[in-house]
Amino acid sequence: MKYSMNHGSLEIRIDAEFDQKTLGDFFDVYRQSKKNRSALLREKRITVNGSTPANEEALLHKGDTMRLFFPEEAVDRLPADKECTVVYEDDFVYVVHKDAGVIIHGDPDDTGCLAAMAAAWQLNNGIQAPVRYIHRLDKETTGLVLFVKCSFFQPWFDAMLEAKEVQRKYLAVCTGRAKIRQAFTWNGPIGRDRHVSGKYRVSKTGKEALTKARCIARHGEYLLMDCSLETGRTHQIRVHMSESKHPIINDPLYGVPSADFRNMCLWAYRLTFHDPLSHEEITVNDSFNKDYALFRRDISL
Secondary structure, rough: OOEEEEEEEEEEOOHHHHHHHHHOHHHHHHOOHHHHHHHHHOOOOEEOOEEOOOOOOEEEEOOOEEEEEEOOOOOOOOOOOOOOOOEEEEEEEEEEOOOOOOOOOOOOOOOOOOHHHHHHHHHHHHOOOOOOEEEOOOOOEHHHHEEEOHHHHHHHHHHHHOOOOOEEEEEEOOOOOOOOOOOEEEOOOOOEEEOOOOEEEOOOOOOOEEEEEEEEEOOOOOOOEEEEEEOOOHHHHHHHHHOOOOOOOOOOOOEEEOOOOOOOOOOEEEEEEOOOOOEEEEEEEEOHHHHHHHHHHOOOO
C-alpha cells in the first residue's frame, strides 16, 4: 500500500490487499491489541475517507484513504551523553550499529547501554517515541540492531521476528577445519549449562536451535564463516560453532583468544526486513568492521 507520514499522522491508500476486508481485518494483520483498537475508534484517531468508522465491521475498499492519528508519546528512558550510530532510518524504524562490549538494555538509570544511546539519538532528532528494539545482540557481539519508532507497528515487527521474517546475517572468525565454500548445518538443541552461570551448551533437554554457515575465506589459521540464524536462542552461533570445533576468536565463554583481533569476532553485518505497508524488502549492511581487515577482500557490503 502507498502511504505518507506527516506530523503524527499516517495516511494510507487502501489497495487490493484489503479490498472488501473489514477494519478489524486490518487491525488483525498489524497485531493490534483490543485496547489499541478500542482507543483508535473511541478517540476518533482513525478515519476512512474523512469519516470515523462506527466499529471494526466497517468495510474497506480499494482506493479508500485511511488516516491514523498517533497520540503524543515521549522517550521513556534516561538518555546517554553519547547518541547511537544510526545506519538506516525510514518512517517506521531505524537500524543502529552496536559496538562490542555494549549491552542492549540495562537498568532504567543505565546510560551506558544501547537503549540509552538510542534515547539520546531520538531526542536529538525530534523523535518523541518510546525506545523499542525488536531483537537483541550479545554484549560482545558487534553489529546491527533494529528499533521501531512508530509504536503502532511494534507488534507487527515483533510478529515478523517470531515468524523469521526478520533475517540476520553474521560473520564469524574462527579456527578449525573447513574448505572454502563448504556449508554447515548445526541443529543441536541449546540449554543452560547448569555448572557455569551465564553459559549455554548443546543439550538434549534444550530448545530447538538451527544455524546455517558457509566458509567463505581462510587466512592462515583463521576461517571466515558467513552464518544465518533459523532460530534465535541465546548464544546460538557461539555455542554451535564451539560444539562443531570451530570456536570463535576471542569469545570469552566458548572461543579461543588471539591478539590479532581486538574484539570477539562475531559481527551481525546484515539485516533484512520488510516495510509493513509497502512490503518492500529492505536490506541494511553495517559499515565496515576494522576487526575484519584481514578479510576485507572477502566481504561484500
